[in-house]
Amino acid sequence: MALNLRTSDPELRVDDSSPLELLAAARELSAWDDTTRYVADYLLNAWTLRACSNDDPESIGELETVLDALLERLPNAAQLPESLRGRWQGYLSLLAGQLLRLPSADDLKDLLAREQIHKLLQSLPTDGRYLAQSELKDAESYSASRLSQLLGEIADHGLISSRKRGRHKDWRLTERGQQLLAEPNPMRQPRPSKVAAQAAVTANPKASAQRGMSAFKEIKKAA
Structure with a gap:
């Protein structure tokens, strides 16, 4: 209509x-x-x-x-x-x-690559209902301060929100969090680290040097 x-x-x-x-x-x-x-x-x-x-x-x-x-x-x-x-x-x-x-796609990818973060997200109802913080999966594995830190980090990325219930806190997936978890292949692979990039150069220094020289020639030619 x-x-x-x-x-x-x-x-x-x-x-x-x-x-x-x-x-x-x-x-x-x-x-x-x-x-x-x-x-x-x-x-x-x-x-x-x-x-x-x-x-x-x-x-x-x-x-x-x-x-x-x-x-x-x-x-x-x-x-x-x-x-x-x-x-x-x-x-x-x-x-x-x-x-x-808003965090970038790379920031989200890094966040979801952390197993503890992904488990906390998956323990929340997918329909957006609130769940008590004490009922979150593996909640007993963390200290209260560490759990609050992790949940705050997820909330900063806009994936969850909270409400106070007396002295307790409940959490739910935001619309963005629901959409992200509903994707068939959520972003779970972290970005290549600087160590990994350095390892690639070390593994084949000749090829890396050739690529660097080619790039330098192109820049010089353009100038």
Whole structure:
């Protein structure tokens, strides 16, 4: 069902609509009015907060594209009041800052290559339900401080989130964590270390020297 920007309850459309659907609906508007501006802002606010809390790069990228179009490229963009333009520019800044702090694919690969990290992730329910920290697989194998350190490291990568329950803590997989573990071949191989790279050079120094000389000649030729 197409997104209706005149809906009386935009909260109901947060989960069953998307930023691209909002953009399509905005394209059909001959002019923005109070209702359509309110509904669009409500949805963009909710989606921005969710994308940032879930550390979801795909959702962040989609929202950045949609916000840029709403602010600059649509024929009706000039009709947006400055106060609303300022709010949407703020959403863009928030999304851009969140994207910058997300770990790279190499960082995730290194993290998941650690067996203790992977076991902790696999012990959490795949449907996003919370699990008590004490019930995590092999939790008794670590001291409380070490377990908290490991879980904090995973959380910093946007794969899990927590909630407090009295003096206890529960953990769950974020949407990003669920997607990553659902992949048929999760990234489990770490990047080659400097030691491994040095070993490759030592094993065949002649070939490495030839490659280095060829690269030097190409650079000199280009200069």
